[in-house]
Amino acid sequence: MKDDKLLRWVLTFYTALVFLFVFAPIAASLVFSFNSDRFPTIPLGSFTTDWYVKAFSNPEVWDAALRSLIVSSVTAVIATAIGFSAAYTDYRYDFVGKKAFLILSLLPPTIPLIILALAMLGWLSMFNASGMTISIIIAHTVLCAPFAMAVIRLRLNQMDPNLEPAAWNLGASEWVTMKSVVIPFTLPSIIASLCLTAAVSFDEFAVAWFVSGLNKTVPVVILEILTGNIDPQVNAIGTAVFLVSITLVVIAQVLVLRPAKKPEAA
Amino acid sequence: MTTRPTTKPDTYAIAWRLPLIIWQGLFFVGPLLFMVAMSFFLVKNYRMEVAFQFSNWQRMLSKDFFWDAYFFTLWLALLATIITSLVAFPASYFLAFKASERLRRWAIFFLIIPFFTSYLVRIFAWQVILAQSGVINAGLSYLGLGPWQMLNTQFGTMVGYLVLCLPLAVILQTFSLANIDKRLVEAAHNLGCGRLRTVFTVVIPLAKTGLVVAAVFCFILSFGDFVAPYYLGGSKPPTLSIMIVDTSKSGQQWPRAAVVAITMILTLLVVAFSAIGFAYRKRGK
Numbered sequence: 001m002k003d004d005k006l007l008r009w010v011l012t013f014y015t016a017l018v019f020l021f022v023f024a025p026i027a028a029s030l031v032f033s034f035n036s037d038r039f040p041t042i043p044l045g046s047f048t049t050d051w052y053v054k055a056f057s058n059p060e061v062w063d064a065a066l067r068s069l070i071v072s073s074v075t076a077v078i079a080t081a082i083g084f085s086a087a088y089t090d091y092r093y094d095f096v097g098k099k100a101f102l103i104l105s106l107l108p109p110t111i112p113l114i115i116l117a118l119a120m121l122g123w124l125s126m127f128n129a130s131g132m133t134i135s136i137i138i139a140h141t142v143l144c145a146p147f148a149m150a151v152i153r154l155r156l157n158q159m160d161p162n163l164e165p166a167a168w169n170l171g172a173s174e175w176v177t178m179k180s181v182v183i184p185f186t187l188p189s190i191i192a193s194l195c196l197t198a199a200v201s202f203d204e205f206a207v208a209w210f211v212s213g214l215n216k217t218v219p220v221v222i223l224e225i226l227t228g229n230i231d232p233q234v235n236a237i238g239t240a241v242f243l244v245s246i247t248l249v250v251i252a253q254v255l256v257l258r259p260a261k262k263p264e265a266a
Numbered sequence: 267m268t269t270r271p272t273t274k275p276d277t278y279a280i281a282w283r284l285p286l287i288i289w290q291g292l293f294f295v296g297p298l299l300f301m302v303a304m305s306f307f308l309v310k311n312y313r314m315e316v317a318f319q320f321s322n323w324q325r326m327l328s329k330d331f332f333w334d335a336y337f338f339t340l341w342l343a344l345l346a347t348i349i350t351s352l353v354a355f356p357a358s359y360f361l362a363f364k365a366s367e368r369l370r371r372w373a374i375f376f377l378i379i380p381f382f383t384s385y386l387v388r389i390f391a392w393q394v395i396l397a398q399s400g401v402i403n404a405g406l407s408y409l410g411l412g413p414w415q416m417l418n419t420q421f422g423t424m425v426g427y428l429v430l431c432l433p434l435a436v437i438l439q440t441f442s443l444a445n446i447d448k449r450l451v452e453a454a455h456n457l458g459c460g461r462l463r464t465v466f467t468v469v470i471p472l473a474k475t476g477l478v479v480a481a482v483f484c485f486i487l488s489f490g491d492f493v494a495p496y497y498l499g500g501s502k503p504p505t506l507s508i509m510i511v512d513t514s515k516s517g518q519q520w521p522r523a524a525v526v527a528i529t530m531i532l533t534l535l536v537v538a539f540s541a542i543g544f545a546y547r548k549r550g551k
Contacts (some may be wrong), residue, residue, distance in 0.1 A: 019373075039399055085281075089279075112490020118523050119301040222390075
């Protein structure tokens with residue numbers, strides 16, 4: 001029994017180390033962003049907000065931030081709409097070629113981003129559609145729709161299969177049932193999906209880098225600063241970006257996790 | 267249970283089916299097929315011309331630097347898969363068997379966070395931490411050790427791959443371990459099977475499918491990542507993903523980059539299918 005206790009402590013400690021490894025870079029970039037040294041080390045330099053001042057007085061950063069905001073919000077809306085329709089199709093219908101449909105709807109995240117980026121660049125260039133903000137939106141929607149579908153499909157799992165037929169028996173058409181039964185029921189997952197897909201799009205850099213041309217998003221600006229030299233501005237921009245993403249992810253997780261406990265509510 | 271066969275497809279049914287088919291057909295299947303075609307195109311005066319020539323394939327596949335990069339990338343991805351799986355396992359074992367339901371839920375909640383935060387920023391933080399005068403070497407110097415060269419080495423690349431893969435590996439492993447029948451583990455203990463032996467002869471075989479799926483994801487992620495080998499590994503020698511960036515970004519040689527990309531996809535398909543085949547193979551005595 002004593003042995004068991006020891007093992008538990010060792011495993012607890014080990015798991016804590018794994019979490020330390022996962023969160024160290026996030027904490028480090030927060031600390032370094034307020035640190036005066038250009039090449040941070042221990043002991044730390046003095047407290048400064050210079051990197052934030054420098055980053056936020058750069059018009060390129062603002063330009064990119066605005067573009068990222070547009071790209072991620074438009075992507076979130078389109079990807080969630082597509083994801084919803086795919087999830088609903090999977091929930092309700094069985095048809096010839098459904099397997100192919102599901103593969104098509106879940107495959108994109110398994111293709112390495114750099115390959116997707118190249119393919120997208122070639123394809124969009126053929127239609128003279130690369131190098132624009134809309135090119136990024138198109139590519140990001142491809143990437144985000146599977147996430148949207150997964151999140152909404154999970155929620156649909158909790159919906160009583162008799163709910164829709166009940167509405168039809170009461171005389172509602174399919175479209176009316178969709179509007180007043182299915183959509184209200186899945187609303188938490190729709191909002192969660194909007195947040196998650198926005199966060200994915202907000203952080204994606206490989207595809208955006210290839211297809212954006214001169215219309216850079218924030219991660220592309222970060223990538224270009226990184227290619228230059230060690231520049232703590234990245235920590236300041238990164239911390240700001242992190243705050244945006246984390247807010248979206250936490251909202252999404254609360255919405256996804258909470259209704260899981262009480263499916264009959266909402 | 268939830269899907270019911272319906273009669274003939276009507277407007278309503280089709281309306282929900284079409285958005286995904288149209289969008290992913292136009293912007294996912296289209297680009298990938300086009301990339302295959304593109305690998306036969308020619309580049310003249312920095313402009314791509316439609317053609318059907320095997321010259322790109324010949325040029326790339328006959329070069330030693332391509333095969334060097336190919337086997338180097340394969341090696342790095344395999345190494346990353348093994349290291350990540352091993353590093354993740356004890357933590358997943360703890361979360362699945364020793365931790366309370368509540369703790370497990372919170373742990374998963376926290377492990378999902380890195381997915382949606384900037385991978386670039388995390389890699390940059392590691393670049394600073396691992397640098398010659400960085401946090402780790404400064405700490406080591408207090409102990410009278412170092413400095414160690416960690417940046418621009420394979421070690422650096424591996425740290426990057428761990429950053430990328432570890433959270434997902436722990437999540438997937440934890441799910442597969444938590445799903446196995448605890449009574450079987452108890453039975454093994456009651457029959458006098460030691461703890462380590464139980465792990466290897468009962469727990470791991472029972473969770474095999476999930477463990478292999480986690481490993482496959484690690485392989486896919488590290489095989490295709492260009493950030494870790496570039497910014498932490500120093501890009502010497504280059505990996506296939508760095509080669510795609512270099513040939514398409516600086517040389518405008520999209521067709522040649524397409525050749526690299528297609529070989530990567532074929533490799534991933536072979537690896538994924540053989541691993542899944544292995545995972546679902548009947549357990550022989």
